[in-house]
Amino acid sequence: GDSVTQTEGQVTVSESKSLIINCTYSATSIGYPNLFWYVRYPGEGLQLLLKVITAGQKGSSRGFEATYNKEATSFHLQKASVQESDSAVYYCARDSNYQLIWGSGTKLIIKP
């Protein structure tokens, strides 16, 4: 079936340094899925960070970017300069038959 893979359970980055969180998705279904990044900040509910519904396009929000790469079936999340407030758990997801298929999440820890 359809799947989403996040290989890193935890990533530690120094403040003001760049970040990349990896996400790859399966391409077993017909057509191209919609792709999402959700985030859970400490003490808050899961919320949408960004989404991209067209292959080849880039989505951005709060300084984060992700590009829909249909050749590599990837949707990596990047930020040029992280801040303490970015500490959170980030989830990649794709849609499939009216539901979302989720990655296992990547916890981002920011070092001062």
Place this chain on the structure above:
Amino acid sequence: GGIITQTPKFLIGQEGQKLTLKCQQNFNHDTMYWYRQDSGKGLRLIYYSITENDLQKGDLSEGYDASREKKSSFSLTVTSAQKNEMAVFLCASSIDKSGNTLYFGEGSRLIVV
């Protein structure tokens, strides 16, 4: 804006007991979802509902019942709680079923003793 409220935040029960989680949304959204999240894993869909009195099974529906008697509320019942299903249960809603943005509650943690 709206809000999704899940109750209780912690649900403690004995093995074999029937336990119910409740979810309320004031977005006036059509579609509501129940997900289960085990530690260190992604969310898995238990049930969803595209309108009042509709129920659709997700991949993880066995051992659970759901009820959508009103548009604003969606409840989930664990029919016989087991220790290996201690997890966080997340309720969400969206405008419709077409994969639009999901809005989540803060979650309910199930503890089975």
